[in-house]
């Protein structure tokens with residue numbers, strides 16, 4: 007009988023192992039990978055292998071047999087034995103002089119596009135249809151490694167600040183964010199929805215854990231295809247209790263972003279280099295009130311204020327530009343959004359209830375986060391629901407939070423794909439969603 011003991015998980019040398027080999031360990035090494043590209047120069051074959059964390063060059067003195075022709079094909083998985091030698095022109099400054107090649111697996115057919123092309127000249131629409139293979143391209147692979155790095159950075163920071171990680175249901179009985187962008191489900195004869203956010207659950211867990219976070223998919227039935235909307239995206243949510251004001255949430259987010267960006271720089275250097283990503287330096291982030299931000303932009307760029315209750319995409323861009331020009335900041339917190347446009351759980355500003363104790367974070371001119379302080383008093387919450395035309399009976403389980411007591415609390419939701427898109431200087435959110443869901447697509 008086979009008994010799994012969790013011990014036999016060794017593999018051939020990975021790229022990082024290879025780069026660490028001492029001068030006396032470089033002969034007769036074994037490694038495996040998939041052939042990314044092949045170049046033939048004067049009878050010598052240069053094979054670039056795609057490995058777990060990057061590319062490595064293998065040099066093969068071709069003998070030209072039919073067997074070898076079979077082995078040396080793009081996307082074949084192979085295992086090589088050879089000596090590691092230095093070559094400053096090769097990726098990472100080393101190459102493997104191959105002695106033996108073992109063929110492990112062959113594709114059924116050739117790739118429809120050359121995935122090793124750096125520029126990958128293919129329109130985004132067409133690219134998404136063949137994402138499963140385009141992801142094999144180093145630039146695409148790096149994009150999603152960086153996204154992973156961001157998530158690891160956010161998670162590490164929140165764990166370090168005593169947040170408990172939660173996993174809330176995505177099939178829910180009521181919408182948390184209001185509006186019509188909610189997917190309806192048929193659930194064993196009952197009305198159900200796909201969660202627009204983990205809002206109710208993260209608040210519910212405040213009296214339990216005081217600080218919670220979740221990084222998970224959420225669903226929005228956006229009916230239009232835009233550069234910044236997906237129908238399913240990854241929301242980085244946190245919620246914290248015993249806050250003195252929503253600036254505690256703003257400060258926590260500033261700390262989280264600073265940490266995640268340094269974590270990226272420290273641990274994801276090769277991927278950032280491949281994409282020539284410019285990581286912003288942050289010391290502190292300016293905060294400006296919604297109304298003032300609108301007026302500043304209107305004055306500086308001579309633009310009429312059209313919608314007093316929300317920011318138009320162009321206004322967001324201009325606020326971003328203004329804070330870059332005047333404060334050299336890639337980020338700006340816009341605070342005190344009008345109550346009219348904020349959900350029913352947002353706490354109104356006692357100084358002026360037309361506005362809320364809430365904020366958005368703009369990164370290079372695009373909203374990447376919404377957050378704020380929540381209502382924790384039962385009576386206040388019921389009143390605000392009614393004022394917004396909602397029936398408190400539809401929110402019975404959520405209202406247990408208020409009914410049975412909760413400390414002042416607040417939190418936020420950050421759109422992961424939007425954040426990555428801005429960080430990498432992309433122009434379409436589909437570039438940072440591995441398998442995007444929009445009105446046109448549920449596959450791949």
Ligand code: AMO
Pocket residue numbers: 183202203204205226228234235236237238239241243373374375376377378417418419420421422423424435
């Ligand atoms: P909100 O609805 O503003 O707030 O969403 C929070 C953040 O999620 C991102 N986002 C999106 N990303 C891609 N596609 C979409 N369709 C999409 N919609 C939103 C944005 C946005 O800033 N519960 C609150 C958060 C909170 O207050 O804790 C919420 O979900 O980056």
